[in-house]
Amino acid sequence: MAQRTISIDEQVTVGSLADKLMIPVTQLIGELMKSGIMATVNERIDFDTAQIIVGELGLDIELAKNQADDQIQESVINRKANQTGQPRPPVVAVMGHVDHGKTSLLDAMRDADTAAGEAGGITQHISAYQITHKDRKITFLDTPGHEAFAALREHGAFLTDVVVIVVAADDGIKPQTIEAIRFAKKANVKIVVAINKIDKEGANVALIKQQLAEQDLVIEEWGGDIVVVEVSAKNKTGIDKLLDMIFLVSDVEELKADNDVPATGIIIEAHLEKGRGPIAICLIDQGTLRKGDYMVAGNTYAKIRNLETTLNQPLTEALPSTPVVITGFKALPKFGEEFVVAESEKSARSIAEKSANSGIGQSGKSDIGGGELIRMINQSNQVTGYPVIIKADVQGSLTSVLDSIKSLDTEEVAVSVVSSGVGAINENDVHLAKSSGAVIYGFSSQLPTNIKRLASRDNVEVKLYSVIYELIDDVKNGLSKLLAPEVVETIKGSLVVKGIFKTSKTEVICGGEVLEGKLTSPSIALVYRKKDMLAEVQITNLKKGPQDAKEVVKGEMCGLNMATTSKVDLQEGDEIRFITRETISRSL
Ligand code: GDP
DSSP: OOOEEEEEOSEEEHHHHHHHHTSOHHHHHHHHHHTTOOOOTTOEEEHHHHHHHHHHHTOSEEEEESSOSOHHHHHHHHHHTOOSSEEOOOEEEEEESTTSSHHHHHHHHHHTOTTOSSOOOOOSOOSEEEEEETTEEEEEEOOOSHHHHHHHHHHGGGTOSEEEEEEETTTOOOHHHHHHHHHHHHTTOEEEEEEEOTTSTTOOHHHHHHHHHHTTOOBGGGTSSBEEEEOBTTTTBSHHHHHHHHHHHHHHHTOEEOSSSBOEEEEEEEEEETTTEEEEEEEEEESBEETTOEEEETTEEEEEEEEEETTOOBOSEEOTTOEEEEEEESSOOOTTOEEEEESSHHHHHHHHHHHHHHOSSOOOOTTTOOHHHHHHHHHTTOOOSEEEEEEESSHHHHHHHHHHHHTTOOSSOOEEEEEEEESSOOHHHHHHHHHHTOEEEEESOOOOHHHHHHHHHTTOOEEEESSHHHHHHHHHHHHHHHSOOEEEEEEEEEEEEEEEEEEOSSEEEEEEEEEEEEEESSEEEEEEETTEEEEEEEEEEEEETTEEOSEEETTOEEEEEEEOSSOOOOOTTOEEEEEEEEEEOOOO
């Protein structure tokens, strides 16, 4: 039988790949699992993964990519070409097959951080952080999980200077190792191979070196240029040497960035946090980012309220290659989105709106800046607003539905009609809804059983109405859910610090006089030095004299304990504002 060629995009959902390959989706999911990739029907995998899996399924099918594939490389070269400016730390990603020790190795390197002070302590997952080794900084990107890996592949090439490929000495090169090698080569980043688990019985370093050569990675020992370090994450051997080698290979690149331009970079994580609203973790590419800056990412923007390291230490400014945590976004930005700093709130809002309205395919204009990535992101099918597909029984009712929902648009949220038409809901509508994330609305429109089944398999939401205002209300609800919740802070009282009794990384005990209002415990509080906010803390106890106190009022002296996430260097004269914070969801 002749080989069939199938074209797919750089990113494809598991469901649509199964459709194209004409195999049951369960078979594809099973095969992915065998390679250590847990992906559901609606999750995306990238082209290279698809290719490896198709190979493993033994199908007589060749995959071709729909889109030019050189964008990553082109852009990385653009970034690396920046040879003016100040030296910046290397950005390093650790990749490799599942269970080969990526997490253990990252932990071991983090434990080797000479600037960390108290060792250990950090247990939660952090998507990026900096450590100091021999007085120099290294930024690590930690992106476990396949979804993040695929997105990193798409966008992270801009960020990564060095990829550490971890291979377990007792297991050898596996599909995900090959995927990582391909990524690194395509993105034109430096490779350091860490052969891990050398402490294990059955470790065979010579065999791994042989396997690397088969992947065209010829090690230095054999006359090539690939640096290999033998490590044991478990016994912490070879870790210092690995860090040395990361510097060695990145120094060849003479990594530099401009510190004096408006900051740009990429959102590497975003989530909502109770009491703090949208939180974004960003990696700065160029420029200096400052607290109070106006930052635009996609269709949302922030006045940066808190600027912190990823270990929650407050910063007033941050330089290129630094990962930072930011609060103050109006809505959640998206993973992988580029951010830029705008001159004023007005200009931030207008850039964000422009981006919301431009939708797919607009290129990044100069006022948005840093064009390459924006171009890529816009091409990668970014959906803004509330995407819907509208079907109606007759043209007249279709027109009135479309007119009514258009009137719901506001400056912040908008309905985006992906497609509309007259007649029954069909397979095309479902496919389109799946790929665009749209909800299908049917107004007096039929939903045949087979289409209903398809929609449910693909997790596509179909809503049928025969009363127009009920349909409109539902669209309005959908839009409301997109509105960023409003975070309201109320100052309950404040205190001026008169004495500091104990300071550790996690706790401060101090005393002072209540300036205003009423202080109660427990409470959230903000520590201010003149106009600058230094930290956000949790008040855990209040004391009047030796007695615990429920509340303290204006004019009274009191002692207080506060829990801190990082060391707060409190001074006499600092002001502690006790606040409450409410997240209020809004509706149209
Ligand atoms: P990941 O899936 O690549 O992140 O791998 P993990 O870091 O979770 O490690 C997988 C398993 O290998 C865990 O049980 C680790 O304890 C173990 N492991 C990791 N590094 C070493 C090592 O250097 N030596 C030994 N003996 N075991 C290791």
